[in-house]
Amino acid sequence: MMPAVGCGNDEWDLRYLQSGSRCRRSVLRGEEGMQRWKAHYKDILHDTDIEILNTEGDYSTDPLSFTLDGITFQGTGLGDFRLADPERQEEAGRKFALLKWGGHHSKYHVTSPYRYDLQRYALEAEIPVSVFRKRDGQTVGGRILLAFRYERPDMSKSHSIVLCDDERVYRDEAVVSEFSLYVDGKGYKSRKMTLWFEEALKDISAQMKDSYYMKCCFTCQYSDYSPYGSDDYGIMLCYCRHKDACLKVNGKDDFFAFLEGKDFDGRQETYLCSRYSPRDRAAGYRGFVEGVADQGRGGKGTAIQGRQ
Known part of the structure; x- marks a missing residue:
């Protein structure tokens, strides 16, 4: 069973992810308004190419999603994927590291649904972008390559306050190894x-x-x-x-x-x-x-x- 991150268990380490990833550099466009980004995902149980769907919709709809090992994650950006179906958190917790947060906060008298954020993984993804070339006034295709990993947070640094019921929990820290644009x-x-x-x-x-x-x-x-x-x-x-x-x-x-x-x-x-x-x-x-x-x-x- 995969150890959960947050609400009492924060022992999963990500040092093994510092080896190179293998993103297959291609981008597919499907139906109108849908992009399919090729990416490479790695954690303690997985090391595989994945396809990230991007509906390019309004940010309120969580336009990014991918499915791996029968579990779907969704998010607004590449660094904030969460479990799409919270009812499957027990099954997902056996396959992925999740940060559970939300619930009842007695100090603020607020109750919110639990959320399960994906943690302790590495991702390399390619994002298509149009580029204007000045020498001939043409628009050409470019690609942004983004590679990062999530690892145990550095407790010597300040962190945003995240609560699971009344217990403070800590999100993993992102370590970015590449953010580049390639064109021509x-x-x-x-x-x-x-x-x-x-x-x-x-x-x-x-x-x-x-x-x-x-x-x-x-x-x-x-x-x-x-x-x-x-x-x-x-x-x-x-x-x-x-x-x-x-x-x-x-x-x-x-x-x-x-x-x-x-x-x-x-x-x-x-x-x-x-x-x-x-x-x-x-x-x-x-x-x-x-x-x-x-x-x-x-x-x-x-x-x-x-x-x-």
Whole structure:
């Protein structure tokens, strides 16, 4: 039986996962609005290629999922998979390491359903992304390669508060070994070893700004992050139905003045639709992206404005 992580048992180690993984580098697209990402999954009982389904839907629907050993996991990003059917937690606990959290919190007088997050695994996955090539103005296919593992948390560091009933439990710590973009046979490796797509993609954009920029929600004029906070992947706010308002936003105060309260779609950073427009006219709340603003301004300087 697999030891559960959290609610009393945290003994499963992941050091063996530091050996290389074997991601089969290909991406398949199925029915409209569905991507099938090829990935490689590894834990103490599994070492196999898997297929991650991505519905590319609004983030409220948990668009990512995969099934392994008869158990399905789902999540918004590659680092937050959870058991899709909590009723199967006993069976899943014999095959995977799970962090159980939720329940009744007497201090806050709140009761929530139990959730079972996947822990102690390594994953290497490839994400397709469109890339604009500046030398000939063509849009070409690129791929983001992300590799990481979850291991026992470092208790000398601070951790977010997660409770299982009234007992504090601790999520595993992500160790990222690669976050790179490949296009036209060239590789751009982020110096930010993180699951936080905003930080890694900003770094990659700066490296390739003279030759390329990603053509996706991350570089679109009409997408932004919430001033109230965001997760590591898949919760960009698309305001393409309010284009004129987007062009008035150049900071947090403008966001609250012109976009707060308006309807939006939740989108993934790598999503691309027919309403895409390069982020070169207004900084929005999150700022410009290097290489995109330069392109729109005739290459005259770099316009970068970070979040405040």
